Amino acid sequence: MNLLVDSLVFGVITGALVAIGALGFTLQYGVTNVFNLAYGAILTSAIYIGYEVSKLTSNLAVLALSGAVWGALLSLLLGAGVIRPFVRRGTTLVGVVIVTVSIGLIVEYTLEAIQGPGVLTFSSVTGSPIHISSATVNITQIYQVIIGVVLMLGVHLILMHTRLGLAMRATAAEPSLARGCGISTERVRALSWIISGGLCGICGILLGEQSVIFSSTTGDDLFILIVAGAIVGGIGVPLGAMAGGLLIGIISEGTAAFINPALRDVAAAVVVVLMLVLRPQGIFASSGSTKVLTR
Amino acid sequence: MSYAQQFYLSSVLIVACVDVMAAWGLDLQFGWSGINSFGYIVFVATGAYTAAILSLGPAASGLAFQHYVGGAKLPFPLPIIGGTVVAGVLAVPIGAVTLRRLRGDYEAIVMLILSLIATGAATAETGFVNGPTGLSLIPQPLSTSLLSSLSPLDYQWTYLGWSAFLTVGVYLLVRRLRKAPFGRNLLAVRDNPDAAEAAGRNVFGLRMQAFVIGAMIAGLSGAVLVEFVNAWAPASWLYPETFALLAGIIVGGRGNLGGVMLGTILVPVLFLEATRYLPQFGRVGLVDSLAWVVVGLLTIAVIWWRPQGLVPERRRRFRSKAADKFVSRESAEPLLQPGEDPRSAASGRRTGTN
Numbered sequence: 001m002n003l004l005v006d007s008l009v010f011g012v013i014t015g016a017l018v019a020i021g022a023l024g025f026t027l028q029y030g031v032t033n034v035f036n037l038a039y040g041a042i043l044t045s046a047i048y049i050g051y052e053v054s055k056l057t058s059n060l061a062v063l064a065l066s067g068a069v070w071g072a073l074l075s076l077l078l079g080a081g082v083i084r085p086f087v088r089r090g091t092t093l094v095g096v097v098i099v100t101v102s103i104g105l106i107v108e109y110t111l112e113a114i115q116g117p118g119v120l121t122f123s124s125v126t127g128s129p130i131h132i133s134s135a136t137v138n139i140t141q142i143y144q145v146i147i148g149v150v151l152m153l154g155v156h157l158i159l160m161h162t163r164l165g166l167a168m169r170a171t172a173a174e175p176s177l178a179r180g181c182g183i184s185t186e187r188v189r190a191l192s193w194i195i196s197g198g199l200c201g202i203c204g205i206l207l208g209e210q211s212v213i214f215s216s217t218t219g220d221d222l223f224i225l226i227v228a229g230a231i232v233g234g235i236g237v238p239l240g241a242m243a244g245g246l247l248i249g250i251i252s253e254g255t256a257a258f259i260n261p262a263l264r265d266v267a268a269a270v271v272v273v274l275m276l277v278l279r280p281q282g283i284f285a286s287s288g289s290t291k292v293l294t295r
Numbered sequence: 296m297s298y299a300q301q302f303y304l305s306s307v308l309i310v311a312c313v314d315v316m317a318a319w320g321l322d323l324q325f326g327w328s329g330i331n332s333f334g335y336i337v338f339v340a341t342g343a344y345t346a347a348i349l350s351l352g353p354a355a356s357g358l359a360f361q362h363y364v365g366g367a368k369l370p371f372p373l374p375i376i377g378g379t380v381v382a383g384v385l386a387v388p389i390g391a392v393t394l395r396r397l398r399g400d401y402e403a404i405v406m407l408i409l410s411l412i413a414t415g416a417a418t419a420e421t422g423f424v425n426g427p428t429g430l431s432l433i434p435q436p437l438s439t440s441l442l443s444s445l446s447p448l449d450y451q452w453t454y455l456g457w458s459a460f461l462t463v464g465v466y467l468l469v470r471r472l473r474k475a476p477f478g479r480n481l482l483a484v485r486d487n488p489d490a491a492e493a494a495g496r497n498v499f500g501l502r503m504q505a506f507v508i509g510a511m512i513a514g515l516s517g518a519v520l521v522e523f524v525n526a527w528a529p530a531s532w533l534y535p536e537t538f539a540l541l542a543g544i545i546v547g548g549r550g551n552l553g554g555v556m557l558g559t560i561l562v563p564v565l566f567l568e569a570t571r572y573l574p575q576f577g578r579v580g581l582v583d584s585l586a587w588v589v590v591g592l593l594t595i596a597v598i599w600w601r602p603q604g605l606v607p608e609r610r611r612r613f614r615s616k617a618a619d620k621f622v623s624r625e626s627a628e629p630l631l632q633p634g635e636d637p638r639s640a641a642s643g644r645r646t647g648t649n
Contacts, residue, residue, distance in 0.1 A: 035403075093399050113585055266419065269408045272408050
């Protein structure tokens with residue numbers, strides 16, 4: 001029973017982390033239609049930025065902000081500087097995916113070249129432990145859940161109740177029609193890269209706080225969970241990303257607790273493959289409302 | 296040449312043979328059939344593990360230093376054949392799941408994730424293929440039989456001859472397939488699956504056949520490699536290894552056997568393997584990391600400036616005077632650009648164009 005409570009509590013905590021990442025991923029993918037495999041590398045680079053900033057201050061808000069700014073800049077550079085020219089040239093979907101893989105490898109190996117192999121330790125602020133039933137958590141983990149919920153609601157409100165959100169949804173659904181209605185789809189796409197990168201940066205900082213030690217491939221493991229969360233929730237659906245992230249968090253922590261800790265990410269990966277094969281539109285999608293994922 | 300130089304040269308050449316074989320197998324899937332096989336290295340690993348287990352002897356129980364499932368001590372060529380066959384068999388369920396209905400980029404993602412699942416599972420299950428430590432002390436097949444009297448260096452050259460022999464065999468096979476109706480059907484399926492289907496071709500079946508043959512070539516290359524390096528662990532087949540082969544294919548020229556060989560010798564062999572033996576500068580592993588950065592930049596540069604690769608695919612055309620009146624005889628259309636993936640066009644969606 002304790003094991004069940006533990007895995008639920010930690011599932012929610014991991015789920016919040018996954019949900020933040022999945023939110024950014026799903027937003028950018030929905031609007032630009034580019035499957036960004038460099039997302040995990042941007043996430044990792046944010047941990048390194050957080051590591052450098054944490055030498056100056058241990059304030060979580062400052063750390064998260066620095067991560068968000070870094071992630072947004074890098075993501076904008078990637079999206080508007082590299083991906084957009086390729087898309088304008090008419091490079092195929094798969095060609096663009098290969099470009100993002102290349103960028104991811106460049107970022108990861110640049111980090112490794114700068115820092116050297118091996119792991120770094122993140123001096124995290126843990127504070128006094130807090131007990132939830134049988135599970136023992138720290139204050140950062142509580143903040144993580146709160147940040148997750150706030151970001152989720154924020155993005156949902158932006159998307160559903162502002163003109164920018166309307167423009168984003170229009171661009172996601174039908175770019176040429178959106179342009180015909182006077183929406184600057186280029187600017188909307190650039191903004192979606194920025195927002196997605198910011199969320200990715202915050203996610204990276206929180207991951208750094210969580211995992212304490214990290215290396216140039218730390219983001220990759222979380223990236224599998226993020227893709228899983230985004231796909232389970234349905235691409236381009238922010239509330240879906242929250243639900244998907246939560247579900248993936250609970251599944252992976254449950255697997256870690258009951259089966260084998262080493263299979264934590266494998267469980268999520270199995271879920272992705274099953275989802276893509278059985279219900280690629282996500283669990284919440286109504287017909288015709290989301291991306292066409294099959295041919 | 297000094298002894299060490301000869302040893303180094305022969306090792307790099309053996310690795311080159313293995314990589315070229317694997318790249319041709321991947322090109323059969325990625326280049327000719329349009330299968331986005333981002334998990335290709337799993338088949339190489341399957342071949343390697345199978346060949347290792349089939350030559351290590353029956354698994355010892357209890358306190359043995361490595362644990363694995365099954366195990367036999369088969370004579371020389373059988374472990375390699377076993378590795379080839381098992382990789383092909385594994386391709387059937389994976390192909391059945393991924394090849395049927397997924398859009399191009401999703402196919403790539405599923406394959407990539409399957410690769411991550413496989414690495415994760417092989418690492419986690421310590422009883423299956425000895426977990427993260429992997430298998431080691433795999434017997435060298437040739438040295439146990441009639442060649443046991445050879446010096447280590449002569450053994451290297453002999454093994455190089457054997458790998459080169461297999462590489463030539465794979466070359467003849469893929470060239471034959473390319474010229475056969477099978478190869479032309481694959482190109483048709485890649486370029487316009489809907490038209491191919493309308494012309495009565497079994498698109499799924501053809502893609503599946505190409506996938507299985509490619510996987511078998513991968514298994515063969517893995518088996519040849521493992522019997523040379525004598526050890527195999529999850530760290531040998533992380534997902535960037537697929538990308539190294541893929542980068543070689545893109546740089547060299549997708550769909551062109553000679554181009555793929557050139558690209559493979561450039562990218563995975565010269566940049567990633569040979570640099571390991573360069574005089575190291577800076578900190579440990581710096582050269583390795585920088586080599587990967589260069590490979591990434593090179594791939595992006597090639598997709599931008601020369602998407603058809605250094606040696607582009609040659610298109611075979613039917614020469615008919617009647618048709619020549621209507622069809623302009625331009626060179627082959629590059630695969631990564633321009634225009635769009637026929638499948639994305641078929642589904643009515645494209646990357647956000649402006």
